[in-house]
Amino acid sequence: MSVISGIAASKGIAKGAAYIYHQNEIDITEASKLSQESELERFKDACDKAAEEISRLRIDAIEAVGSSEAQIFEAQEMMIRSPDFEDSVQEWISRGKTAEYSVRAGSEALEKMLYETGDDYLMERTADVRDISGRVIRALLGVRNEDLPDFPHILIAEDLLPSQTIAMDKTKILGIATSRGAYNSHTAILARTLGIPAVVGCGDMIKVIRDGSEIIINGTDGTVQSEIDETAEREFERLKREFDEHKNSLEKLKDMPSVTADGSEIEICANIGSLEDAQAALENGADGVGLFRTEFLYMESTDFPSEEAQFEVYKTVLEMFKGKRVIVRTFDIGADKSLPYMDLGNEENPAMGCRAIRVCLNNSVLFKTQLNALLRASKYGRLAIMFPMISELKELRACKDMIRECMRELDDRGLEYSRDIEIGIMVEVPAAAVMSDEFAREADFFSVGTNDLSQFTMAADRTNEKVNYLCDASQEAVLRLIGLTAKNAVANGILCGVCGELAGDPEYTEKLLRMGVRELSMSPFSILEVRKKVREIRLDQ
Amino acid sequence: MISFEVNVTDPEGLHARPAGIIAKAASKYKCCISLKVYEQEKTVDAKRLFKIMSLAVKCGQKIAFDFDGEDEMSAYDEFIKICKDNALGDVICQ
Structure with missing residues (x-):
C-alpha cells in the first residue's frame, strides 16, 4: 500500500480509476520530412x-x-x-x-x-x-488534451488552469489530485464548488500513480492511496459511509431556518468572490451574502470594469438571492492586491498602506463607477453596501456623501434605484472597534473582518510565516474587540455580523452569539456545519 | 501619406485591449499603417499586435499614426474614431 499526502483541499472520499491528465509532455519532432x-x-x-x-x-x-x-x-x-x-x-x-x-x-x-x-x-x-x-x-x-474520459475517474494532474477546466465535462470527475497548487488555487476552489474530494500540492510523489489504476482519494485528511489491499478497502467503505451519513445529516439542514434552540433568529450567510461562489452559497442554503468581495471584477479584467459590466454582475447576484440581503463590499485594492492597469506604486507596508477605502476616496471616478453600478442594481433585490478599512468617522461620512452624489447623478440620467439601501462598515481596523459606539450611530450595520482585525490588533503580518501564529482571531484581545463592537451595535439597535474565518468555525459560534453577534458570514461550505451548531445552542441558559 | 498624433491619456496606455483593437482595425486596410512612439523613437507596423504591445506605450506618451496607400483616407477616419471611442487620448490632426 502506498500513501501520498498533500493538502486537504476539498472534503470527501472517493475510489476510482486514475486518469492522468498530460499537460506539457508532448514529444515534438524537430526536422520536417515534408515540404x-x-x-x-x-x-x-x-x-x-x-x-x-x-x-x-x-x-x-x-x-x-x-x-x-x-x-x-x-x-x-x-x-x-x-x-x-x-x-x-x-x-x-x-x-x-x-x-x-x-x-x-x-x-x-x-x-x-x-x-x-x-x-x-x-x-x-x-x-x-x-x-x-x-x-x-x-x-x-491531434492530441485532444481537454477531453476527459467518459467514464467516472479520479483526475490526476500537475495543476489545472481556468482555460483547461472551463471546457471540461466535470460530471465524470470523482476526485482531483494535483502535484502543485495550494488550498486557494483554482483547482481547490473548483473542487469545493463541485463538492468533490481534492488533494493538492502532493509533489512529485504523484508520479507513482499509474494511469487506469484504482486509487482512493481522501480530501478530508489529504491523502491519496495508490495500491489498495483489503484493509484499505474496508477502511474506505467505513469512511465513505461515515462521510455520506454526515453529509446527509447536513443536507437536511439546507432548507431549515437558522434559529437557536430557544428561538433567536440568526443569519448564516456566505462570503462570495465570484458568480460560482454565489451558486455554491445558494446550494448550501445561505440566508444571504454577508460579504461579496468585488475585487475579482478588477483583478480578472484587462481594464477598469465599466459601470455597465459591474451592473450586470451585481444585478445577477441580487436576482439569484431573490430578496435575501446581499452585502457588497466596495473594492479593496491596494499595493498588496495591485492591478496590472493601475499604478499604485510600491509600498513598504501595503497592508497598512493606501488600500481599500483610502484608494476609493482618493479616486472618486473609480469609486463612483462602482457605486453607480451598485445603486442601479439595487432595484433587483435587497442590496446593502459595506465600506472596507474604515478607521475614522470622517471616512464613513465621505462615503455617504459620495452615495448621495451618485444618487443625484442617476436622477439626472433618469435611472432608477432603490431608496432603502443599508450602508455599513467593515470593522477590521482596531480604531473602528474602539470607536464603535460612535460609528453605531451613523452606520446601519457592522461586519467584523476577523482576519485583518487580528493582524492589526496583534501587530503581526499574516503573510509573515515567522509571526503569523499571532494572527489568530481567537486571541482574547481580538475577541474583546469583537465583543465591544457587538455590544455597541446592540445598544444602538443595529446589526453586528462577523465575516472572516472565525465566523465559519463552529467552535466559536456560541461565543459570538452570546456577545450579540446575529449574522455570521463564511465560506459556502461551512454554512451547514454552523447551522447545525446554531440550532443546538440555547442563549437563554 | 497622411498622419495624426495622439497624446495618450488612457491610464493603461496601449496595453492588450487597445493594441488588439488597433491591430484588428489596421488589418482591414490595404494601405501601410505605422505607429510611432516619440519617446522610444520606434516605429512599428500597426497590423502587428505583438509589435504594438512590445512598445509598452504608457499614459502620457505621444504617438503618431501614419497612413500610406490607396485607402489611407478611410483608414485615417476610422483610426481617429477608434482613438476617440476608446478614450485613448487627445487626438491632434495636422
Whole structure:
C-alpha cells in the first residue's frame, strides 16, 4: 500500500480509476520530412482549429462566469490571428522545421519580446502566448488534451488552469489530485464548488500513480492511496459511509431556518468572490451574502470594469438571492492586491498602506463607477453596501456623501434605484472597534473582518510565516474587540455580523452569539456545519 | 501619406485591449499603417499586435499614426474614431 499526502483541499472520499491528465509532455519532432508549403498549410489549419476552440471557450466563459474571464479568450483570439504570430512561426518553417517545432520556437520568441519590456502586465501575457501555442501544437498532433474520459475517474494532474477546466465535462470527475497548487488555487476552489474530494500540492510523489489504476482519494485528511489491499478497502467503505451519513445529516439542514434552540433568529450567510461562489452559497442554503468581495471584477479584467459590466454582475447576484440581503463590499485594492492597469506604486507596508477605502476616496471616478453600478442594481433585490478599512468617522461620512452624489447623478440620467439601501462598515481596523459606539450611530450595520482585525490588533503580518501564529482571531484581545463592537451595535439597535474565518468555525459560534453577534458570514461550505451548531445552542441558559 | 498624433491619456496606455483593437482595425486596410512612439523613437507596423504591445506605450506618451496607400483616407477616419471611442487620448490632426 502506498500513501501520498498533500493538502486537504476539498472534503470527501472517493475510489476510482486514475486518469492522468498530460499537460506539457508532448514529444515534438524537430526536422520536417515534408515540404515547407505542406508544413505551412498544416500550421494554418491548426490555427483555424485552435481559434475556433478559443472562440467557443469565450462564449462558454460568458455564459458560465460572466465577461471577465471571457476577456482572456478575447485577447488570445486576437493574438492567434495576428500576422506577427504567423511570421515568427513561418521563420522556423522556412528553416526546414516541423510546424509543431516552429510554433513552439516562434512563440518562445514572442514571449521573450513581451518579457523584455519589463512591464508587469505584458510579462503576464506570456502565459496567454503559451496557452495559444499549446493549443495549436495539440491541434497539429491531434492530441485532444481537454477531453476527459467518459467514464467516472479520479483526475490526476500537475495543476489545472481556468482555460483547461472551463471546457471540461466535470460530471465524470470523482476526485482531483494535483502535484502543485495550494488550498486557494483554482483547482481547490473548483473542487469545493463541485463538492468533490481534492488533494493538492502532493509533489512529485504523484508520479507513482499509474494511469487506469484504482486509487482512493481522501480530501478530508489529504491523502491519496495508490495500491489498495483489503484493509484499505474496508477502511474506505467505513469512511465513505461515515462521510455520506454526515453529509446527509447536513443536507437536511439546507432548507431549515437558522434559529437557536430557544428561538433567536440568526443569519448564516456566505462570503462570495465570484458568480460560482454565489451558486455554491445558494446550494448550501445561505440566508444571504454577508460579504461579496468585488475585487475579482478588477483583478480578472484587462481594464477598469465599466459601470455597465459591474451592473450586470451585481444585478445577477441580487436576482439569484431573490430578496435575501446581499452585502457588497466596495473594492479593496491596494499595493498588496495591485492591478496590472493601475499604478499604485510600491509600498513598504501595503497592508497598512493606501488600500481599500483610502484608494476609493482618493479616486472618486473609480469609486463612483462602482457605486453607480451598485445603486442601479439595487432595484433587483435587497442590496446593502459595506465600506472596507474604515478607521475614522470622517471616512464613513465621505462615503455617504459620495452615495448621495451618485444618487443625484442617476436622477439626472433618469435611472432608477432603490431608496432603502443599508450602508455599513467593515470593522477590521482596531480604531473602528474602539470607536464603535460612535460609528453605531451613523452606520446601519457592522461586519467584523476577523482576519485583518487580528493582524492589526496583534501587530503581526499574516503573510509573515515567522509571526503569523499571532494572527489568530481567537486571541482574547481580538475577541474583546469583537465583543465591544457587538455590544455597541446592540445598544444602538443595529446589526453586528462577523465575516472572516472565525465566523465559519463552529467552535466559536456560541461565543459570538452570546456577545450579540446575529449574522455570521463564511465560506459556502461551512454554512451547514454552523447551522447545525446554531440550532443546538440555547442563549437563554 | 497622411498622419495624426495622439497624446495618450488612457491610464493603461496601449496595453492588450487597445493594441488588439488597433491591430484588428489596421488589418482591414490595404494601405501601410505605422505607429510611432516619440519617446522610444520606434516605429512599428500597426497590423502587428505583438509589435504594438512590445512598445509598452504608457499614459502620457505621444504617438503618431501614419497612413500610406490607396485607402489611407478611410483608414485615417476610422483610426481617429477608434482613438476617440476608446478614450485613448487627445487626438491632434495636422
